[in-house]
Amino acid sequence: MKTLREILYNVNILQVQGNNDIAVQALFIDSRQVKAGGVFIAIRGAAADGHAYISKAVAQGAAAVVCETLPETTAPNVCYVQVANSAQASGIIAGNFYDNPSHQLKLVGVTGTNGKTTIATILFRLFTQLGYHCGLLSTVQNQIGDRIVPATHTTPDPISLNALLADMVAEGCLYAFMEVSSHAVHQQRIAGLKFAGGVFSNITHDHLDYHKTFDEYIRVKKSFFDNLPASAFALTNLDDKRGNVMLQNTKARKATYSLRSMADFKGKILENSLTGLVMTIGVKEVHFRLIGEFNAYNLLAVYGAAVLLGEDKDRVLAALSNIQGAEGRFDYIISKNQRVIGIVDYAHTPDALLNVLATIKNLRQGHEQIITVVGCGGDRDTAKRPVMGEVAAEHSDRVIFTSDNPRSEDPAEIIRQMEAGVAAPQRKKTISIADRREAIKTACSLAQQEDIILVAGKGHEKYQEISGVKHPFDDKQVLNETFELFEK
Ligand SMILES: CC(=O)N[C@H]1[C@@H](OP(=O)(O)OP(=O)(O)OC[C@H]2O[C@@H](n3ccc(=O)[nH]c3=O)[C@H](O)[C@@H]2O)O[C@H](CO)[C@@H](O)[C@@H]1O[C@H](C)C(=O)N[C@@H](C)C(=O)N[C@H](CCC(=O)O)C(=O)O
Numbered sequence: 488m489k490t491l492r493e494i495l496y497n498v499n500i501l502q503v504q505g506n507n508d509i510a511v512q513a514l515f516i517d518s519r520q521v522k523a524g525g526v527f528i529a530i531r532g533a534a535a536d537g538h539a540y541i542s543k544a545v546a547q548g549a550a551a552v553v554c555e556t557l558p559e560t561t562a563p564n565v566c567y568v569q570v571a572n573s574a575q576a577s578g579i580i581a582g583n584f585y586d587n588p589s590h591q592l593k594l595v596g597v598t599g600t601n602g603k604t605t606i607a608t609i610l611f612r613l614f615t616q617l618g619y620h621c622g623l624l625s626t627v628q629n630q631i632g633d634r635i636v637p638a639t640h641t642t643p644d645p646i647s648l649n650a651l652l653a654d655m656v657a658e659g660c661l662y663a664f665m666e667v668s669s670h671a672v673h674q675q676r677i678a679g680l681k682f683a684g685g686v687f688s689n690i691t692h693d694h695l696d697y698h699k700t701f702d703e704y705i706r707v708k709k710s711f712f713d714n715l716p717a718s719a720f721a722l723t724n725l726d727d728k729r730g731n732v733m734l735q736n737t738k739a740r741k742a743t744y745s746l747r748s749m750a751d752f753k754g755k756i757l758e759n760s761l762t763g764l765v766m767t768i769g770v771k772e773v774h775f776r777l778i779g780e781f782n783a784y785n786l787l788a789v790y791g792a793a794v795l796l797g798e799d800k801d802r803v804l805a806a807l808s809n810i811q812g813a814e815g816r817f818d819y820i821i822s823k824n825q826r827v828i829g830i831v832d833y834a835h836t837p838d839a840l841l842n843v844l845a846t847i848k849n850l851r852q853g854h855e856q857i858i859t860v861v862g863c864g865g866d867r868d869t870a871k872r873p874v875m876g877e878v879a880a881e882h883s884d885r886v887i888f889t890s891d892n893p894r895s896e897d898p899a900e901i902i903r904q905m906e907a908g909v910a911a912p913q914r915k916k917t918i919s920i921a922d923r924r925e926a927i928k929t930a931c932s933l934a935q936q937e938d939i940i941l942v943a944g945k946g947h948e949k950y951q952e953i954s955g956v957k958h959p960f961d962d963k964q965v966l967n968e969t970f971e972l973f974e975k
Pocket residue numbers: 516517518519529530531532533534535536537538540639640641642643644645668669670671674
């Protein structure tokens with residue numbers, strides 16, 4: 488077991504009050520979880536300030552407290568450590584506590600507005616297929632080899648994150664692939680991690696509720712690359728307007744991928760249909776099972792990262808050609824009689840929705856209608872709502888606005904904000920049905936032979952959060968059931 492002194496290694500400490508030669512049993516950032524002998528790290532958050540809960544943590548048996556401001560009254564037998572930045576300290580402390588697992592395997596982080604889950608998941612599947620034992624940290628789920636650990640966040644808090652990485656090391660993983668969300672970068676959930684590589688997918692409008700301005704959102708994403716070590720690689724998408732900016736100040740080895748211009752990893756789409764993609768990558772022509780131009784980018788990112796990690800190009804392409812996408816990402820089923828195509832996709836940003844609709848347009852033979860069912864999450868970026876309304880109406884033949892996860896918000900109000908973005912000539916295409924199940928059923932009843940239904944926004948999610956309660960809900964299952972009901 489480690490001592491407090493040991494786990495404070497590399498932390499920017501201002502002062503220590505009390506004995507730091509004590510054994511540390513566990514780490515906590517939430518006072519409600521604190522157990523005897525644990526260290527409580529008080530963090531100033533978005534909604535609360537952990538400093539307000541120091542006395543509660545001590546009452547529950549905390550042996551030490553790490554904080555930015557020392558409390559006025561302190562308890563005897565408790566060690567108080569004042570640090571410059573508690574959030575950052577929590578990452579470094581968690582790393583030390585778990586023997587810095589990120590130093591003991593090769594950790595690759597994927598950041599960007601869209602494509603993180605897809606890229607990280609395909610990397611995990613690819614490296615597993617290449618014979619390595621791997622870990623995955625993603626929105627859909629975390630994985631240690633084939634053991635699944637449910638995910639609560641895209642990027643977990645630093646304690647859970649390092650604990651998961653330590654389990655990966657203990658179980659013999661050589662690689663870990665993780666999504667790095669902008670929230671995580673900003674909240675220093677990744678502080679103290681050693682990355683072997685960083686991948687950038689793209690950056691578009693999202694999370695402005697949190698980051699306030701697009702410039703700040705870019706700055707936060709960029710800081711992930713700024714902090715990569717010289718031993719890492721930094722791989723960026725040259726076709727994104729901000730692709731180069733991301734690598735401006737990085738010490739890491741720079742590399743690029745592109746479908747449009749000269750790059751280290753250059754691809755070209757030859758065919759794009761419901762049966763997959765045919766692309767040239769370098770000098771090779773390869774067939775992939777993944778669908779759509781955006782997946783051509785994801786595949787290039789994966790290919791580039793694998794080659795930068797030292798894998799053989801031909802082996803990588805051979806393995807990649809058979810790999811399937813992540814759950815709820817362009818996941819489709821086809822009804823038996825009417826051959827209606829139902830697509831479930833996690834597109835929950837204007838850009839992702841546009842991409843997915845453009846992909847569907849490319850795939851259709853000509854006469855089929857595109858019927859889109861879409862909503863926007865509550866307690867999240869409100870600015871994206873009218874834009875998603877506009878995109879859905881502009882690029883579909885029929886649209887049904889519905890609820891996503893309303894969370895604490897009024898579903899009808901979210902829908903009104905989406906409707907407000909719809910241009911006047913498109914309005915007759917749209918209807919609004921707040922109940923998501925009813926909305927999907929209505930889409931199915933509107934669909935004629937071979938029409939395409941897109942159910943967007945929730946992808947793999949198995950619940951719908953309404954007024955703070957998570958009700959079981961699965962878009963793909965509802966689509967399946969409705970198809971069966973209608974075609975009985
Ligand atoms: C807005 C946001 O990101 N919040 C995250 C943040 O919480 P916070 O800063 O709001 O915490 P807070 O409630 O203000 O509390 C501050 C501190 O006081 C502590 N506290 C609080 C109350 C108490 O009684 N005792 C106590 O000790 C809290 O544990 C915390 O350490 O830090 C927590 C611990 O790491 C996260 O669980 C929490 O995620 C919330 C639940 C969340 O929903 N986050 C989403 C937006 C998120 O992070 N999403 C990204 C993906 C986004 C994307 O790319 O699509 C993700 O990585 O998952």
